[in-house]
Amino acid sequence: MFRRRALRRRLAAAGAPSVPNDQLRRLARALDLGPEASTCIPGPDLRLPASRAFRFPDLRDLAELRRLPLCTDQQCCNPYHFSRLCKPETPPPPYSRIVMDDVKPKEHGESTEDARRTDHERLPTGSLATDGEERPSWEAEWCRLAYWELTQRVGRQFGVRVRAVDVFGGGGGACGSGRHGLCLDALESRPDAPQADQVRKTRAKIGLGVTLSLESDGVWLYNRSQEPVFVSSPALDAAAARALLVWRVAPGHCLCIFDPSAPPPAVSLPHIGPVDPRSVRISFAKGWGPKYSRRDVTACPCWLEVLLAPPS
Numbered sequence: 135m136f137r138r139r140a141l142r143r144r145l146a147a148a149g150a151p152s153v154p155n156d157q158l159r160r161l162a163r164a165l166d167l168g169p170e171a172s173t174c175i176p177g178p179d180l181r182l183p184a185s186r187a188f189r190f191p192d193l194r195d196l197a198e199l200r201r202l203p204l205c206t207d208q209q210c211c212n213p214y215h216f217s218r219l220c221k222p223e224t225p226p227p228p229y230s231r232i233v234m235d236d237v238k239p240k241e242h243g244e245s246t247e248d249a250r251r252t253d254h255e256r257l258p259t260g261s262l263a264t265d266g267e268e269r270p271s272w273e274a275e276w277c278r279l280a281y282w283e284l285t286q287r288v289g290r291q292f293g294v295r296v297r298a299v300d301v302f303g304g305g306g307g308a309c310g311s312g313r314h315g316l317c318l319d320a321l322e323s324r325p326d327a328p329q330a331d332q333v334r335k336t337r338a339k340i341g342l343g344v345t346l347s348l349e350s351d352g353v354w355l356y357n358r359s360q361e362p363v364f365v366s367s368p369a370l371d372a373a374a375a376r377a378l379l380v381w382r383v384a385p386g387h388c389l390c391i392f393d394p395s396a397p398p399p400a401v402s403l404p405h406i407g408p409v410d411p412r413s414v415r416i417s418f419a420k421g422w423g424p425k426y427s428r429r430d431v432t433a434c435p436c437w438l439e440v441l442l443a444p445p446s
Contacts, residue, residue, distance in 0.1 A: 138162060150183035166214045169342055171214050171356055174207035185213045189386060193218070194242065200388050203298035203347045214257045217356045217388035219282055220381065276348050279316055280439045285432045289321040291441075294346070301438060302343035303360075318343070318436070336435035339419050346440065352393040353442065355416065357383045364421040366431065367391045367414040368398040379424055392442055412442040 138158050145153060149232060153161075155242060156174045157177055164171040177184075193199070198219055205215035276277040279301065300315030323333060342358035357363050365381045369392045383389050391414050398411040417434040433438055 141165070144187045145180065145183050148187035150187075151179055153177075153180065157435055159246065161211070162347050164214065167214075169213060169214050172435060173212065174205060174215065175212045176207055176212040177211035178209045181216070185212050185216055187213075189213045189216070190218055194348045200354070200356075202358075203345060203349075217358075218386055220383050220387040220389040239391045246339065251334035277346070277353070278443075279346075281318060281321060282432070282437050282439065283323055283327070283435060284328060284329060286324065288323055292316045297346055297349075299341060300345050300346040300358075303340035315345075328386060333435045336419050340436065343418070344416065344438075352390040352395075352398035353379065353414075353440075355391050356388045357385055359418070360385050361419040362421075363419070364417045364434075365389060365391055367412065368409055368411045369393060370415075380421060382421060391440075392443070395446070396441075414419060414440040414442070417438065 138155070138242045141158060141162055142153060149308065157180075158173070160173070160175050161177070161180070161184065164175055166175055168171075181199075182193065183195050185199060190198075199216040200219060201210075201214050202217055205212070212432070227335060261268050273293075274295045275293040278350070279294065279299070281288050281292075281301075296314055298314075302315060302317060303319050323330070323337075327333070338361055339361045341361075344363055345354065345356040345358060347354045355363070355365060362385065365383060370379050370381055370389075381389060392412070400411050415431045415437060416439075417431055417437040420428060420434045422431050423429040424435055428434055
């Protein structure tokens, strides 16, 4: 529990002006609740110092932050109502780049053809989620979600009509409490499936999961869990004809995963075939790539495919 005196000291050290006692009490309560806090705390002058003091110590500017869809007050300073913009890592980690034109054979006799295999190789459509469930019309849906555990689809497609949707774990019975979206703990996994322990351990780490939001400047992913998530989308790489990127989105960070106003063109990659430009893959806690222990997304314990609606 945050004591007001210690809270005031931390805010002052982060550059905050003098804070009235009632505002300090409300901020302390929100900080005690942590990421699950839904209450907005008015105080635009506190936004940067509060985010710096309690979320992102190296934060330099408000331009690095983006408001979560759950925040309804433009003056809010609750640091858990903001997400930090994700930037690419330099140099990229082993899971980050899947190069199609210049993949060298690894040692121990691995062939170049094996090194080029990705999840997009599995179906000519570039999408794994349909399983014969193609619907005649998208109606008012802007996307559909399909949840996977390794190569096993769990549950049916989840159609999304609201602007922001959560994909989250139940947290010991809290499934659906005040949140709209796909609760993964409500889906039944196969207890006898291979690597069931690995799936169960990864599921337990999902927690608040991710929020997917259709906004004026694109489709945004907000990582609200305590673990990183990994994202592959043709829209994230301008050179999609040569490579696909797997982006690491750290806890508390966000990333624009698709821009409907400038969708990527349909491409066919060497040795891969057609890539669905409106399909996004998201893996919870575990990354994948040619130099990673998991070579493609179907080797990840818990992952999500986001199927974006075709243009009207």
